[in-house]
Amino acid sequence: MEQNARAGIYNxxxxxxxxxxxxxxxxxxDVINDYGGCTEYLDLSRNRISKLDWIYRFDRLKVLILDSNRLHEGHFRQLKKPMESLRVLIxxxxxxxxxxxxxxxLSSLFPNLEYLSLHGNPICPDGLELMPFCHNISYEYDYYRTVILNSFNKLKFLDHSSAQLRHISPSDLAQEQARILTFTPKMLWAKMKGFLPSKTLNPLPNYNNENNGQHCGTIRKLSVSECIYKGTNSEGNRFISNNDL
Incomplete structure (x- = not known):
């Protein structure tokens, strides 16, 4: 597992x-020791995450992406105290x-969430015929949306529409569909931070017994063409409207 982790990228x-x-x-x-204190954006998509207690070591974390990990409610019951720094949960x-x-x-653990996406979970109905959604539940998307928005007072964005419209009719939701853009968490993060993604990335170091957990600085710079992630492993949130940016 550690060998695979070293193949990750820290920017x-x-x-x-x-x-x-x-x-x-x-x-x-070893990754937590070296990067837990300086990471603000963490993408763990398409893993087999079953333990979450490490999250408290990332005390500056603002964006957490956990797509395609087969996570369910029981995994988050492991966490016993709120993480107030987190703003984006995918x-x-x-x-x-x-x-x-x-x-x-989720509302008790992450009280300051501004962006939340639950596409492709059994709890998420098909509101705008945007896949992936679950078709085998009894309630409509408007009910699902109302339940979530009533519990997250600071939410700005839910799935594919602005959460600022606290009460939205089916026709208004249909209009949202016309404004949907293909968007990635990295672009959202750049918008939140007020800068474009850097053109240099740092690979995680090779760990050995001489490391003392002080690797938040530059290790080795690689060009964008060498190491920037361009695949589909991180589904992230692909449905963000113009008004949310």
Whole structure:
């Protein structure tokens, strides 16, 4: 697991740590020691995450992407105290199956969320015929949306529409569809930080017994063409409207 983790990418300029598709069940201890104190954006998409207690070591974390990890409500019950720094939580394509339980857990753990996405979970109905959504639940998207917005007072964005419209009719939701853009969490992060992504990225170092957990600085610079992530491993949130940017 540690060998795979070393293949990740840390971007010092934007405070981003990319550990997508590493077959991880948790963030390795040596990675936490070296990057937990300086990472603000963490992408763990397409892993096998089943342990989440490491999250408190990332005390500056603002963006967490956990797409396609088969996570469910029970995994988040492991966490016992709020993480107030987190602003963006992307949980697309997981296994959350009970709407009210999910909302109660996430709202208590992440009270300051501004962006939340739950595409492709069993709790998320098909509101605008935008895939992936679940078709096998009894309630409509408007009910799902209302339950979530009533629990997250600071939410600006939910799935594919602006959360600032606290009460939105089906016809208004249909109009939102016309404004949907293809968008990635990295672009959202750049917007939040007020800068474009850096053209240099730092690979994670090779760990050995001489390391003392002080690797938040530059290790080795690679050009964009050498190491920037361009694949589809991080689904992120692809449905953000113009008004949300």
């Amino acid at each position: 010092e300029a934007t405070k981003e740590l990319n550990l997508t598709q590493q077959h991880l069940e948790a963030v390795p201890t 949980l697309n394509k997981n296994d959350f199956s009970d709407l009210h339980t999910t909302v109660n857990i």
